Amino acid sequence: MSIFRVRSGYIFLFSVIMIGAISLATLGSLLLIGIGSLQIGATVEQSEQARSLAQTCTERALRSLWEDATYVGNENIPLPEGECDILPVGGSGNENRAVCTEGRVGFTVRRYEILLKRILPSTQVYSWREVEQFAACTYAEEGPDLPRSSSFSFSSSSESSSDISSSSSEISSVSSSEIFIDCSPASICDVMIVNDSCMGRTITCPDFQYPAPDGESCGSPSCVGQCRQCPTLPTFYECSGGEHCSIFLMGSACLQISSYCSIGSPVFTGNGCGEGSCTGDCYICPDQGEILSSSSSSASSSSF
């Protein structure tokens, strides 16, 4: 009987300890949830401010271009809330220009890429998109001091956002779920993965040489590490039937053509509309639908 009583006490105590452990775990979880929720709120706010900074730079760039078509961009503008960059303005003359801007608050980055049909007498926007990587512009080699830190913010989505009102890229911080591709010859890799860490580097290698895995120098062909898709060069792919390509490469420049081919007759590099596969390099471009959706979103939140 006495043994039974001793055992009862321990059972009670053991139960209390178990309940306590469960309670502690619950407590920890709730604490983390609370902190996580607060972080989400702060990140959303930070992201909106970064977008506003990108918008500010865009507004300044467009006005500067309107005032002087030879405006070259390549500016870093510090503002009370953070900073924004205007990349070198693409194209030349009055038609077919590209403006790319980037707003940063902390580790949050938002980017706008605007293709202009013409500047004067009034600026006409061909497309206005929020993107995760610039395709129509390149970072200046000696331009604004752009961040290439290990926590460089990057969206995990591989598709560009085409709708301004719904875009929500760049909120997430760098993670292992990023999209990586193997380096291609002569590409510029600005972030290398070393031991699961992102190493910020900006290296331009000559043809058929690659940034070495440690990102320190250009080496011979084996790019062992994976290299994030370079934001400094446009990405190309081969067109297939039914795709619309509205922008093409001329030298290092992107050219738009104003007319679209119909579905089933993609635009070829310089050969007009035709059937079949596109043998030339075709710039990844928003298809007509995306552009239209981008334009239609302007009533609610865009600036054109």
Added chain:
Amino acid sequence: MNTFRSGSLLLEALLGIAVFALLAGAVTAVLFVGQEGSLQSGERVRGVFLTSEALGAARSMRDTSFALLTPGQHGVCVGTSGMWEFCGSENISSDGFATTLTVQSLDESHVRVTAETKWQTAAERLVSVVVSEELTDWQAIKPVGDWSSVRLAGSSLIEGLPLFSSIALKGNYAFVTSGFGEGGRGIHVYDISGEEDPVPVATGFSLGVGAYAALMEDDVLYVATADPSAEIQIFDVSDPANFSISDRLISIDLPGEGRARSLAYHNHVLFVGALEDTVEPELTVYDVSDPFAPELIGSLDDTASYYGLSLHDGYAYVASSMDASEVRVVDVFDSSDPVLAPGIGYNLTDTHDALTVASVNDDLLIGRRNGEAIEEFVLLDLSAAAVPAPPPGPWFQEIGGSSVGLSVEPGGRYAFLATDNITAQLQVADLAEFRAGHFAIVSSATTSSGGGRAVAYDTMNDRVLLATDRALLLYRPGA
């Protein structure tokens, strides 16, 4: 023994209850803290949304009219017209979020808008979200005067016969190419900042050879010269008033001797048109991303002289000497591999050379050498295809002389022609009238300084510079 055991059990029980109570209290407290955090986060996200909406409203109003963004603190709402407008000094939502939009004028075309949303938390704490951005009036329309009449605003005459050939503008400076000798120095620089006569500057400059064409891009001037071993010369013109030969960055020896006649540029790529040669190419393409080290990246061998070049949507339109196709169309999507576009070009009436070409919107404008049986100014439509394939058009306009120079206002309303018509060296064409099949020339100007040789429209100041045999003349719209 039994009493001891009972007390021990009681003590254990009390201890257990105490520990349990502490843990339960802590769990409850953290539960509330976590819930509070989630609620605060939700409220903050809502605050950000309302703030963002206010900024979006400001952008929408700016899109309607920049003048709507009046300085001050405002609330925003959707008006009866369905558009955003200012209403009151703040918006208060049904759940107690108060949003204000403050507009601060930075200059006449530049405002800073700050949206702030405030609310009270469950703990009666006042919290706010503030987001700011700048808006500019980049959608403004650059005014274009009524060019149905022109007036001479100023001129600068040179003794001799410099034979000006082209004009490149850089802000308030004009770089005008000329022959060499007889007063010509190859390149002449004028300060055109004033409202009256252009003022020659850098008068000590001498190119040493004549020049045919000039093209300005940023701070770099590209010149097509008659130098047999340095046809293309590249200058740094960051200091126009002190322009000197030491500003030459580098020169390019074009295949052949002194054949360069026309220039075009797009995004670090320079296109050079040349006189016909049986061996050498007529179109050469250079990568000039580094102006100190231009690199030949492509060429096209043709059977015509390339007198004029204009780039439009990935194609180079050429004013050429080809009798069967005065307008050549070169596919330059891949600038390293320029090829004649399918269809090659357009054959104008008779065989008179095309001398100059310009493009705007869907209009391709061509100026031709004088001929009794032809009209020297032609408009072709590019809306349907890159290679002109009328109808619609073409449209022809008699000029009464060779159309040597051509410049177009970016909006595509007016085209300006430099001609050797001795009674109308400057002619202004209304392109809408032209397309409608009406008489296109709406005004003209006469000068006693020789034939018109080059013309440039100054977009920023809505004025036209005309270069003749001996003078640089400045015209403005209006009587």
